[in-house]
Each structure stands twice: as structure tokens, then as C-alpha cells.
Amino acid sequence: MKRYFSLTLITTAILAGCATTSITSDDLAKGYNSIQADEIAKHVKVLASDEFGGRAPSSEGEKLTLDYLTKEFTALGFEPGNGDSFFQEVPLVSLEADSDMVLNIGGKDYQYKKDMVMGSSRISAQEGIANSELVFVGYGVNAPEYNWNDYEGLDVKGKTVVMLVNDPGFATKDPNLFTGDAMTYYGRWTYKYEEASRQGAAGAIIIHETAPASYPWSVVENSWSGEQFGFVKDNNNMDRVAVEGWVTVDVAKELFTKAGLDFDTAKAEAAKGAYHVDMGDLAATVNVKNTIKKSVSYNFIATLPGSKTPDEHIIYSAHWDHLGTDKNRKGDQIYNGAHDNATGTAGMIEVAEAFTKLGKRPDRSMTFLAVTAEEQGLLGSKYYAANPVIPANKTVANINMDSLNLLGKVKDISVVGIGKSQMDELLATAAKEQGRTVSGDPKPSSGGYYRSDHFAFANMGVPAMYAGGGSEAFDEETANYRKRMSLVLRGCYHQPCDRYRDEWDLSGAVQDLQLFYKVGFDISQQTQWPTWNENSEFQRK
Missing domain, CATH: 3.50.30.30 (Glucose Oxidase; domain 1)
Incomplete structure (x- = not known):
């Protein structure tokens, strides 16, 4: 079923401090509905294929991954995000x-x-x-x-x-x-x-x-x-x-x-x-x-310039890397990293494409950053934060995608680090359109807010959102599927069995990506920037 955005929500957003825009609810819906499960699957199959060898930094798999991202974002009409280059060098050892x-x-x-x-x-x-x-x-x-x-x-x-x-x-x-x-x-x-x-x-x-x-x-x-x-x-x-x-x-x-x-x-x-x-x-x-071994790896960065304030950016992030290939291992030696994080990288491409479906570009620039060496301690995003291509005072917000929901549609959306910034309120508004509610971190003891690439942006003072999935299944059939598939996924974290499976239900990933698209769009049109809540340990510097 197609979903369209109500004029009521658009009016509400304007009253909340948004600038008027010629982008209509129908335009928004075109981008929203362009995010499809079969397209996500297509990208994951490539990125998590044996040919890519587990996408280790400074490997042949990195070259294949960067080539793929360059091809996809060029075809979408995105511009290189680092001057005339899509790449930011990250010196590694x-x-x-x-x-x-x-x-x-x-x-x-x-x-x-x-x-x-x-x-x-x-x-x-x-x-x-x-x-x-x-x-x-x-x-x-x-x-x-x-x-x-x-x-x-x-x-x-x-x-x-x-x-x-x-x-x-x-x-x-x-x-x-x-x-x-x-x-x-x-x-x-x-x-x-x-x-x-x-x-x-x-x-x-x-x-x-x-x-x-x-x-x-x-x-x-x-x-x-x-x-x-x-x-x-x-x-x-x-x-x-x-x-x-x-x-x-x-x-x-x-x-x-x-x-x-x-x-x-x-x-x-x-x-x-x-x-x-x-x-x-x-x-x-x-x-x-x-x-x-000393080597150079790369962050990938692509931008869709804004129509009014192109020097202000909303940055979507995901890490493209995984653990590579272990030639000393018996049996399957390739850590394909399909869930972690070919799904997030694929989702980033889908959200980027959604913004190209609008009749007019958003007011602010939409920038997509795929970082290296997340699995080695968030190195790519740490390097970016220390050497930002876009200064922190021109970075409005960050939306991070890491290991998308493969367990089907849910009635809620989990927010890791809930309560830290106004991003939660924007997400709640978008989720309401899907008939969903915002719920807290399902596993706060794991410290998820400090374990993915948004953390680097938070340390820069940039409000950063890390959300996805949920705990309340859409229906009984989905609940039964979730029980079966969650056992498979849990056992495959950082294992060679983290590979693409036809039985994945990507409808929940579609839901989340549609929300990320809508939240990013809303931020791009608002006069005021999102802020950290007073009780957060992160604040604008």
C-alpha cells in the first residue's frame, strides 16, 4: 500500500519553525515509496558476495566496494563530497x-x-x-x-x-x-x-x-x-x-x-x-x-547539494567494511558481513535515491558518508571527526545506519541512546505516519550508542541518531518469523554465516529507511537546527 504525507503534518512542521517549500506531499511520497525491499536485497547481494571477500580495509574487497558506491552514486546524480573526489584518505597500519x-x-x-x-x-x-x-x-x-x-x-x-x-x-x-x-x-x-x-x-x-x-x-x-x-x-x-x-x-x-x-x-x-x-x-x-603493514583506506563521501543553503549538510552514515577473509580458518573463510553492514550500506544507497525523486532538491545538502574500519574500533569515523570534510558548524545532524532490521515489520522503532537529542521528536513524528511509536534501546547494557559511527559525530557536538527495528511484531505471522530468524542472526554476528539469505524479511528495513528519509528531509527544511537535550553528555562545541 502506498503511503502519502498529509498536508496537516507539513503545516505542523512549518508552524514548528520550518521554511516553506515547493516540494509537495506527492513529491515526498515518490521518494518514500521508491525505497523497496528488492532494491535493498540487490545491493546486499553484491556487497556481501564472496567476490568482495568480506570487505576488509585496504583489500581488493575495498576497491570493489568503493567502485560500486562510486557507480551507484554517480548514476543517481550525486557530486563528489570531498572537493572533486568521492574519497577521503584514511592512513592505517x-x-x-x-x-x-x-x-x-x-x-x-x-x-x-x-x-x-x-x-x-x-x-x-x-x-x-x-x-x-x-x-x-x-x-x-x-x-x-x-x-x-x-x-x-x-x-x-x-x-x-x-x-x-x-x-x-x-x-x-x-x-x-x-x-x-x-x-x-x-x-x-x-x-x-x-x-x-x-x-x-x-x-x-x-x-x-x-x-x-x-x-x-x-x-x-x-x-x-x-x-x-x-x-x-x-x-x-x-x-x-x-x-x-x-x-x-x-x-x-x-x-x-x-x-x-x-x-x-x-x-x-x-x-x-x-x-x-x-x-x-x-x-x-x-x-x-x-x-x-602500512596502507591507505578510504571513507566514501557523496553530496546532493541543497537548493537554498548548500553549505549546511545533513549527513547519513554507514560503515562499508567488515572482517575480510581468514585464510587460516578451516571451512568457510569469508566474513561476508551481509547484515553487518552490507544492509546499512545498501540502505544508504536507497535513501540517497529517494532524495533524487523529489521535484526540487531539499533546502540543505544531503551528504552520504560510508566509512572504513568500523570493525577495528570506529577508525574511519574517528578519522573523519578529526579531519572533517564538512566542518562541525556546517553539519546540522547525523543519521546512522548499522545492521538494518531483517525481522519484518514492527509497530515501534527502537532508539539507541533515546532521550539525548531532539532527533527523537522528529523520528516520533515520522513514525506516527506509519502507525508506529518510538521505544527505547532494547539492549542498553550493550552500550550501542558508543559502538557505531554516529558516536564520532556526537563527540563533534553534532546531534546524531541511531535507530532501527523494534520489539513489537506487526502481526502473529511476523512474530513467529522473528523468533526463528533472530536465532540465526544472533549466532552469526561476526561469523562467516553472516551472509545474504533469501528468507530475510526486509519489509521492516524498508519501514526504517523510509523514516530516515523523512527525518532527514524534515531537518533539511527547518529553520532551526536540532539540539542536544540538556541532560545529554554531548553538546555543541
Whole structure:
């Protein structure tokens, strides 16, 4: 059924501070209804094909991906977004640790991938720790605004810190502790290694647990082994700890017992307040041998110039990369990354095409940014934020697309980081036209707002929206389908089985992309820019 926009909503938008426009509701509907499931599927099939080899940065798969995006956006009439180029260079270095390593603690060798995954962010052929004393530092957090410092009064120079994943709010569910069940940036593995480095530690080990990490050990195996990308820096990352990595919770429990400690008791104490304790005479030794390759990867950027204020941009983002190919793996070696994130990249193309269906271009420019190396720690978007093609004071808002809804139509739409900005209100207005409501983050403990590329824009001060899917199935048939397919998707996160499937129901993805299109259009016509809410940790700079 086609859906058209009511003049009432357009009038309401004008009264709310929008400029008048010659774009009619029929024009809007043409773009809205041009977003189709079969078109999304067509793009995903190409991007997630074996030919593209898992779209690793600086690979042949990257070249194929960039060529595909260039072809599609050129055909749509978009202009290069970076001067006369569609590309922004992102200098990277890849470090691949030799898998022939063992972690020795307390006289026992722990095996790579089975028990632990270790590596080094230092751009060095060989790094290691030798007889480095272990210190448990709770959650490894130094957060003055929460009056919390696990390192207070502690000198960890030359030592290896061991810490829990996530943050204390998740453990206690206390809404007054950090942000309760919703993970903060302090719960992210990236922060924990950064803070351990600032404290002068020699090594940093995170204890993996599935619930607080929000993913199983297999994700650690696949995501932190093989090539690991980072930025090329003048200091070769020598300000980072020498060794960083993960151990399984079973290994952790064994180590705590050897140290004369009880893991569950120490974990409970760590959630009560800033906490650290020496782990007896346990010391760690591991050598990391790196194969180093310097390369250049690329962010892709394309723009449809606005008709009135073309220097002001609404930026849609998605990451084009995935984990590539693991030639050491038995069986299927290609991480096709169909859901994560060929769907988001395909969705970006569909929304871009929708804007070309209007009889007149929106007032502001519509810019589409496909970033590299998201899977390596949001590197492409971080680089863009540090070297913005469009200045922050000309970037009105960001709408991010990462892993679209494959579970069919829903009656709500989930907003990750709900309550942070006025973007929620714009989304709610558009969702109402679909008969949908806005709901909160379905899994706040995973810290989703700090785990995708909109986070870089938020740090720039740009209001950024990350939404999609929902929890309330459209009908009983869809509910049954969701139960079946969600099991498949959950088991395929960062696995070779994340590939395109004909049985996907992309009608829910269509719903969401139509909302993203409408929200972007509404922002493009408003006189006032969206703002952060007062209680948000992000504000315009």
C-alpha cells in the first residue's frame, strides 16, 4: 500500500519553525515509496558476495566496494563530497599478531583463542611482558564525574591490570550508579585499554563474560585475531600498554583461585565502589610478534547539494567494511558481513535515491558518508571527526545506519541512546505516519550508542541518531518469523554465516529507511537546527 504525507503534518512542521517549500506531499511520497525491499536485497547481494571477500580495509574487497558506491552514486546524480573526489584518505597500519603464542601465568600456559587472545597496539615487530605482576582493578574506570576511580592510590607501572567488561551500573542495575543498566563509554573495551595506558600499565587484560560484553567468546576470537587496524602515529603508539587482550571467564576464575581470591566475591566488591586488589604473586609473561603493514583506506563521501543553503549538510552514515577473509580458518573463510553492514550500506544507497525523486532538491545538502574500519574500533569515523570534510558548524545532524532490521515489520522503532537529542521528536513524528511509536534501546547494557559511527559525530557536538527495528511484531505471522530468524542472526554476528539469505524479511528495513528519509528531509527544511537535550553528555562545541 502506498503511503502519502498529509498536508496537516507539513503545516505542523512549518508552524514548528520550518521554511516553506515547493516540494509537495506527492513529491515526498515518490521518494518514500521508491525505497523497496528488492532494491535493498540487490545491493546486499553484491556487497556481501564472496567476490568482495568480506570487505576488509585496504583489500581488493575495498576497491570493489568503493567502485560500486562510486557507480551507484554517480548514476543517481550525486557530486563528489570531498572537493572533486568521492574519497577521503584514511592512513592505517595493520598489525597481525603471530598466533603461535602462549600466555603464561602462575606456571601454566594458556592457549591463543581457546583461553585468551592477546595483541599489541604498538607499531612494533615484537612486544611483550615478562613476569608482570597482576593487579585486579575492578572495572578499570577513572570517572571523576561519577566519583569513581579504580586506580586511586595505585601505581601500576610495569604491572598488568586485569578488569571486568562493562561498567558498575550494569552489574548493579542501580539507576543512580553511572547510567544503570545502560552502558557508558567507560564500559567499552576501547576505553579500558586507553585508561590502562594512561595509568602507565605494562599490560591490560579484560575478563570476557557474555552478558556484560553482549557477545560470546567466539566474537573475541574472530574480531581480535588476524589483522588489527589502527592509525599511523608519529609515536608508533608507544604510549599504549605493551600487551592488551582478553581471557575467558573460566581462565579468570582459575587465576583468582590461584591468587587466594574468589572471583565472584571480588566482582561483587568491584560493583560497590572503586576497587583494586593485588593478585598474590601471580605474574604474566607473553610475547607478541607482529607483522606490520602500512596502507591507505578510504571513507566514501557523496553530496546532493541543497537548493537554498548548500553549505549546511545533513549527513547519513554507514560503515562499508567488515572482517575480510581468514585464510587460516578451516571451512568457510569469508566474513561476508551481509547484515553487518552490507544492509546499512545498501540502505544508504536507497535513501540517497529517494532524495533524487523529489521535484526540487531539499533546502540543505544531503551528504552520504560510508566509512572504513568500523570493525577495528570506529577508525574511519574517528578519522573523519578529526579531519572533517564538512566542518562541525556546517553539519546540522547525523543519521546512522548499522545492521538494518531483517525481522519484518514492527509497530515501534527502537532508539539507541533515546532521550539525548531532539532527533527523537522528529523520528516520533515520522513514525506516527506509519502507525508506529518510538521505544527505547532494547539492549542498553550493550552500550550501542558508543559502538557505531554516529558516536564520532556526537563527540563533534553534532546531534546524531541511531535507530532501527523494534520489539513489537506487526502481526502473529511476523512474530513467529522473528523468533526463528533472530536465532540465526544472533549466532552469526561476526561469523562467516553472516551472509545474504533469501528468507530475510526486509519489509521492516524498508519501514526504517523510509523514516530516515523523512527525518532527514524534515531537518533539511527547518529553520532551526536540532539540539542536544540538556541532560545529554554531548553538546555543541
